Amino acid sequence: MEPVTLEAEGLRLVPWEQDHLPDLQLIYDDPLIERFMVMPLPWSRQYRERYLEMCARHWRADNPRWAVVDAAGKLQGSMALTHSFSREASITYLTAPWARGAGVAQRSIRAAIRFAFDGLQMHRVAWDAIVGNHASRLAAIRAGFTVEGVARNGVNQRGVSRDCWVGGVLPGEVREADDPPPDYGVIKRQAAFFMAEQPVLETEVAGLRLRRLEEKDLDDLAASCADAETQRWVNLPSPYRREHAEGWLKRTRGTWDRGETVLYVLADAEDRYCGSVELTLGAPGEAELGYFCSPWARGRGWTTAAAQRLCRLGFEELALERIDWRAVVGNEASRRVAEKVGFAIEGTKRQFLHGPGERLDSWIGSLLG
Template identity: 35%
Template structure:
């Protein structure tokens, strides 16, 4: 293909993919100074003006000429907003790569650009599968891929190579016959506040207090699956894992925070949201930092989580019909939290809760139906009126 004459212009009316020009050199150079751009891509660091010149005036045209890859400038709001490219791996299968300028993020620009490029791969280039890759932890790229319909995500240990260092990669793909639309839920984690507590997303700053809470003797006693001792790396892995829980559609996990100081007081999760037998249920689980005990913090937090779980999907909630909760029989504090929030004790599983010493405790099961929640009854009353 002759560059730029043969480069197809693709547009959805909001975002346009076009051939790069020398006018893009400055904006591309500035984009590549972004720390996030350098963190998640293989661009040279430090990134110099000469790198942008070589990429746009030599590498991009050469790759169009030999059809080893197709790279477009992304134009949005009349400005250069990044680059998206298709890399041919032959046999009708290739990879997509992309980067968006910081100023354009949060506007759906990259998702639109990816859909345009993928559609070109299928309709014009004759591909039957497009593969997406990103280093593990690049949640922005993963969300774009999810919104564009990529699926069957797997984690490949040490699959990626960045400046001589091997890194774990996420890999997903989409085929010609797949819809370019999200598959399943990527749950949002809203800030919910009331009754003296705030539920918010976990953040990296919480790691020290997560570590302290999870090394606590009572937490270690009742949650035998936790590492012991529980280190700072374990805390960071836990926080990162809660993002994965939401991205996979499996659950929503909050930090329970003090409304005034924002210090972490515990954690609460609604999980098992993709239950294959009954997708209308969720399990509630929680643990508390020692600072929060004896203050009614956990009871208040569970009440907020219940309300969000029963809120319909269309109103931003989880749309659950039934919640379940489990507590080891000797863990009277946990059972009290359940009962204060209206859960009904439904059964006892004998010797079902393991402990670290190899023994087992009986496990009490609880449940709560949406129809039993006060807000549900109020809603019915409003409809009747």
């Protein structure tokens, strides 16, 4: 195939030239690119010298490789299509740090997948991204891709196996600039939140702040979860050991990367673990609140303050419209916290699945934004 140039709503997808390479080096030096891309890094002189010939070989094999430039010819990103199966191509792209937030990826993706369907007669364009790369996921969804799941250890990133999101788009599914997917505003807000570092949250109670769970918390976490009162109301392994806490830390890091949960630790003035508060995201604009307090921190109003602060974050940063709460009937302490936060108790859900093989009646309530 001879190289072709594509127009992309104010951008152009052009064959790579020598003049593009200095800016490509700057892109590859960016920490976010290093975090989520799989190319060998640092991008050495050896790779730079071979890059244009490598792109030419890909074009000869019907695997287009484009530099994405603006009207002035300034590099804005890259775009590539690679045959993966018969009548299927996979798409890869990146955006320059100086071009983020301008819709470069979305416009380039639309141009590339139209070319795949109309010029290469593909029946499907596949996409993947390392789990946690919410910017790539957002751009794919905006252009019409359906995220179809997670491939565990699906990509090798410089010698490390990483989970990756996978998805695809079929002919007729491309979303135009004036046709965002349902709930796109919520998805966009949450993508921005999970791409950033988890912020520390101050509360209205002196000596209490909320931060991420860390390895130094595991002994106190295990002690809190082994406490008889916690065990009575929360579905936890029994007996609860440190290895359970280690597994929970690993799981919560994964659910943060996937954008599924927002977990915070209640930390005192000495930064000691004193409990947990968590939002589990559900349908767009909805989440469920959960919490428990360590036995050495009860009776101070800290759980209420933490729940209030996390709900505020949910409404302000995650674009939530409704937060649900539930507790096993009889858990008066949890109910008092929920009512102080402002939840309306809506009734009792009979025989809710509390744990494997265990169904219990649960109070349910909600808080609206």
